[in-house]
Amino acid sequence: MTLFVRLADWQADQSTIRKIRQKVFVEEQHVPPELEWDEQEDSAQHFLIYQKDKAVGTGRLTATGKIGRMAILKDTRGLGAGLELLKRICKFARIEGQKYVYLNAQVQAVPFYEKAGFVVAGEEFIEADIPHVRMELSLSDYQPDEKVDDWNR
Structure with a gap:
């Protein structure tokens, strides 16, 4: 499967990003729309992952090093798109000088993030029910595999 991750711009790519997050978070996971869209949309660096020429996932990175809004369309899950997207976001963060990244993982997704080197750094809490x-990842020793090393900026 051919996957391609690119930097996305909230203004230019908002429609594509919204469609993916609407489907995954609002429709599938029943996250209230007022919790899904926030004041960080304009300032965060967004990413889109494509399978061939179709956008199948998105994620974002804030200036504080928080990875969030990671969403992969249901029919693409289990094919490596989520891990590829996560590695690319971490690679970008490292290039930009971040020392570490963190995220709020849904408990059921902890094993997925552990595969990428993240470690649990706190107690369980409820967000959007x-x-x-x-979870956190130190980027000081982060060595993405060759597949990720060809990041084009």
């Missing part, structure tokens, strides 16, 4: 836990 879904159990979450904070």
